[in-house]
Amino acid sequence: xxxxxxxxxxxxxxxxxxxxxxxxxxxxxxxxxxxxxxxxxxxxxxxxxxxxxxxxxxxxxxxxxxxxxxxxxxxxxxxxxxxxxxxxxxxxxxxxxx
Numbered sequence: 001x002x003x004x005x006x007x008x009x010x011x012x013x014x015x016x017x018x019x020x021x022x023x024x025x026x027x028x029x030x031x032x033x034x035x036x037x038x039x040x041x042x043x044x045x046x047x048x049x050x051x052x053x054x055x056x057x058x059x060x061x062x063x064x065x066x067x068x069x070x071x072x073x074x075x076x077x078x079x080x081x082x083x084x085x086x087x088x089x090x091x092x093x094x095x096x097x098x
Contacts, residue, residue: 013087
């Protein structure tokens with residue numbers, strides 16, 4: 001299987017370009033199952049009042065990035081080195097967790 005560094009490969013951030021609705025006080029974990037390092041970079045800076053700045057450093061192959069969201073937000077993000085890799089997190093009070 002081709003890695004996410006191939007622009008024609010569609011299995012990048014999953015779900016790709018879809019909103020994820022979670023209740024407040026939830027952690028999201030990005031797991032890198034690719035051979036290349038990736039980033040989770042917000043399109044616009046986002047700072048959670050409790051957890052601080054959202055965005056990862058390089059997530060190496062087999063590693064993960066976790067962020068605890070404690071307030072409502074809609075955050076589009078991408079991979080710094082592979083900008084065709086995009087996703088979005090949507091945190092809403094009272095939403096069901098998955």
